[in-house]
Amino acid sequence: MGVLLSVQSLVTQFSTSSGIVRAVDGVSWDVDEGETVALVGESGCGKSVTALSIMRLVAQPAGRIVSGHVVFKGRDLLTLSEEEMRRVRGREIGMIFQEPMTSLNPVLTVGRQLTEGLEIHLAMRQTDARARAVELLGMVGIPDPARRLTQYPHQFSGGMRQRIVIAMALACNPPLVLADEPTTALDVTIQAQILELMKALSRRLGVAMLIITHNLGVVARYADRVNVMYAGRIVERASARELYRNPRHPYTHGLLRSVPRLDEPRRARLQPIEGQPPDLTRLPTGCSFRPRCAFRVEYCATEEPPLREVPDATHVSACWEAERVGSSNGGPRNGPPSPPALGSTPAQPGRSSRHGE
Amino acid sequence: MSKVLATSEPPILEVKNLVKHFHVGGGLFGGKAGVVRAVDGVSFFIQRGETLGLVGESGCGKTTTGRCILQLERPTSGSVIFEGADLTTVSPDDLRRVRRRIQVIFQDPYSSLNPRMTVGQIIAEPMAVHRIVTDARARAARVRDLLERVGLLPRHADRYPHEMSGGQRQRVGVARALAMEPSLIICDEPVSALDVSIQAQIINLLEDLQADLGLTYLFIAHDLAVVRHISDRVAVMYLGKVVEIADRKALYDDPLHPYTQALLAAVPIPDPELEARREHAIVLGEVPSPLNPPSGCVFHPRCPIAIERCRVDIPELREVKPGHWAACHLA
Numbered sequence: 001m002g003v004l005l006s007v008q009s010l011v012t013q014f015s016t017s018s019g020i021v022r023a024v025d026g027v028s029w030d031v032d033e034g035e036t037v038a039l040v041g042e043s044g045c046g047k048s049v050t051a052l053s054i055m056r057l058v059a060q061p062a063g064r065i066v067s068g069h070v071v072f073k074g075r076d077l078l079t080l081s082e083e084e085m086r087r088v089r090g091r092e093i094g095m096i097f098q099e100p101m102t103s104l105n106p107v108l109t110v111g112r113q114l115t116e117g118l119e120i121h122l123a124m125r126q127t128d129a130r131a132r133a134v135e136l137l138g139m140v141g142i143p144d145p146a147r148r149l150t151q152y153p154h155q156f157s158g159g160m161r162q163r164i165v166i167a168m169a170l171a172c173n174p175p176l177v178l179a180d181e182p183t184t185a186l187d188v189t190i191q192a193q194i195l196e197l198m199k200a201l202s203r204r205l206g207v208a209m210l211i212i213t214h215n216l217g218v219v220a221r222y223a224d225r226v227n228v229m230y231a232g233r234i235v236e237r238a239s240a241r242e243l244y245r246n247p248r249h250p251y252t253h254g255l256l257r258s259v260p261r262l263d264e265p266r267r268a269r270l271q272p273i274e275g276q277p278p279d280l281t282r283l284p285t286g287c288s289f290r291p292r293c294a295f296r297v298e299y300c301a302t303e304e305p306p307l308r309e310v311p312d313a314t315h316v317s318a319c320w321e322a323e324r325v326g327s328s329n330g331g332p333r334n335g336p337p338s339p340p341a342l343g344s345t346p347a348q349p350g351r352s353s354r355h356g357e
Numbered sequence: 358m359s360k361v362l363a364t365s366e367p368p369i370l371e372v373k374n375l376v377k378h379f380h381v382g383g384g385l386f387g388g389k390a391g392v393v394r395a396v397d398g399v400s401f402f403i404q405r406g407e408t409l410g411l412v413g414e415s416g417c418g419k420t421t422t423g424r425c426i427l428q429l430e431r432p433t434s435g436s437v438i439f440e441g442a443d444l445t446t447v448s449p450d451d452l453r454r455v456r457r458r459i460q461v462i463f464q465d466p467y468s469s470l471n472p473r474m475t476v477g478q479i480i481a482e483p484m485a486v487h488r489i490v491t492d493a494r495a496r497a498a499r500v501r502d503l504l505e506r507v508g509l510l511p512r513h514a515d516r517y518p519h520e521m522s523g524g525q526r527q528r529v530g531v532a533r534a535l536a537m538e539p540s541l542i543i544c545d546e547p548v549s550a551l552d553v554s555i556q557a558q559i560i561n562l563l564e565d566l567q568a569d570l571g572l573t574y575l576f577i578a579h580d581l582a583v584v585r586h587i588s589d590r591v592a593v594m595y596l597g598k599v600v601e602i603a604d605r606k607a608l609y610d611d612p613l614h615p616y617t618q619a620l621l622a623a624v625p626i627p628d629p630e631l632e633a634r635r636e637h638a639i640v641l642g643e644v645p646s647p648l649n650p651p652s653g654c655v656f657h658p659r660c661p662i663a664i665e666r667c668r669v670d671i672p673e674l675r676e677v678k679p680g681h682w683a684a685c686h687l688a
Binding site: 159188216258263 | 525554555556561582583586619640644
């Protein structure tokens with residue numbers, strides 16, 4: 001299958017009172033036709049800003065796409081006029097955001113919000129658009145769709161609203177949908193319903209998906225390929241199975257080990273990643289993850305590790321010690337080796353260590 | 358790491374038939390008058406030194422239950438017996454004295470700390486108000502001790518909350534709770550606003566403090582994996598009622614209530630191979646409105662095994678196996 005979307009060396013920055021924030025700092029990845037790709041990371045890692053950059057929705061003037069390319073079906077979206085870009089949003093790339101209440105207009109009926117895009121993008125007549133809207137609501141599992149078209153967003157539950165947002169994202173049959181934390185605001189039983197719905201629809205309609213999330217469980221249920229982001233960069237990429245079985249970046253390794261899992265015997269103690277996420281205005285030299293890393297060695301402080309193949313192009317990691325990380329994956333959820341002492345903050349394995357700086 | 362509990366000792370907290378109804382609508386701005394049955398006859402106890410997990414989806418009444426224990430909401434009926442005293446009937450003076458020994462850690466470390474106070478002032482203020490440490494210098498020393506106890510540094514006392522990360526702020530919230538020398542801490546979603554890599558740090562901290570200080574926790578959360586990790590026993594709430602309560606192991610290995618089973622099946626597991634093999638038995642429908650809860654068993658409209666009787670008879674919470682209670686006719 002061909003490449004549908006290719007993000008190349010994208011850099012997006014924000015100017016703030018405390019300095020330039022390098023929110024997205026030279027990331028490259030792509031999505032094939034019909035594929036589901038995940039962008040995983042914690043708050044502030046740049047995953048949402050990446051999505052906003054693709055749609056050219058970064059808040060200006062504070063935010064700015066500094067360089068890079070976003071090639072979608074052979075065209076660089078960053079070179080399009082605003083008018084051309086409007087035809088891409090919704091028509092060619094659908095969007096699903098975290099909080100369904102804020103992505104729906106509270107003063108328009110659900111029907112109007114669904115038909116508006118169809119009339120503008122596909123030049124449908126009102127009656128045809130209405131018929132299509134009924135079909136869409138039925139497709140996302142809303143009972144009695146014809147009646148509910150006349151209702152307003154507040155008359156729907158959170159889960160139902162997210163179904164409406166999904167219907168809107170799919171309305172124009174786009175080849176790609178961006179979903180930013182689509183189930184984070186939902187309860188666990190509703191989250192399961194929405195995930196199954198998105199999975200079934202993306203398969204049936206052949207839509208490619210970019211799913212942005214911090215939830216490792218959601219990624220495991222959902223994604224074909226995974227990009228892990230940390231401090232504005234991609235630090236690891238692999239197929240979902242390979243990434244979970246054999247993580248090659250200490251951050252991925254640490255994340256997978258820090259979460260308690262229902263399918264495993266309860267552990268006496270959790271293994272957190274020590275330290276705090278970095279301040280993006282003052283990133284350390286060398287590798288940004290170094291201050292928290294259990295595998296760090298001396299040259300991590302000076303040499304920034306590039307993404308490299310471990311062992312081939314299907315699995316890449318931005319870590320000098322990726323081989324050592326890989327060899328610690330032998331047993332199920334083994335602990336990382338003790339890190340070498342760094343300056344005045346020795347690691348205290350077992351006990352909560354300090355979080356001073 | 359199972360804790361030995363002296364079962365002959367009276368529980369530190371006993372909640373009996375707790376009911377909290379909120380009246381809505383019908384006022385100046387109209388709307389249909391109604392009663393939200395947020396907590397509808399909840400009973401449980403917590404032994405000293407134990408952690409009871411309280412899980413459920415949004416709107417199930419778990420936070421309101423916590424607020425009723427703290428007497429931040431006055432219960433509609435029922436009793437809250439803490440260290441032998443019924444908080445719903447004690448005099449205001451006694452309540453103030455007793456309530457100091459129940460502290461709370463909130464979900465959002467951003468909104469629960471006063472942005473205009475330094476970390477030192479935030480931790481010291483309750484000690485001054487309650488006259489726990491009256492001397493200012495002794496208070497400052499105690500603040501430094503508490504900061505170290507929660508894994509921060511003494512010099513953090515001079516910082517403001519906005520200068521700290523989310524995990525550090527939650528540590529300040531823990532230190533503030535500890536300042537009152539509580540015996541019971543109600544942890545209301547204490548890690549759900551934190552990044553995944555930070556959650557485990559705070560959970561380990563709470564466990565260390567419990568071991569060192571003999572604390573008792575009511576741990577309210579929606580994350581079933583986190584609750585399993587930290588709890589000795591677990592209660593599951595649905596629409597204002599406790600539907601199942603048992604030892605951690607019994608609840609997770611052998612859930613008896615169909616709602617507990619559905620919740621556990623809905624949690625995605627971070628393992629793609631396992632997820633591909635796993636059957637996703639999805640519970641249909643959504644949580645009904647607590648304004649107008651279903652007849653009989655509140656879960657029956659969504660229950661995969663409901664029978665005619667479930668529509669009519671309200672199932673009592675009964676001891677199906679020793680120490681394992683479930684409110685289901687078919688358990």
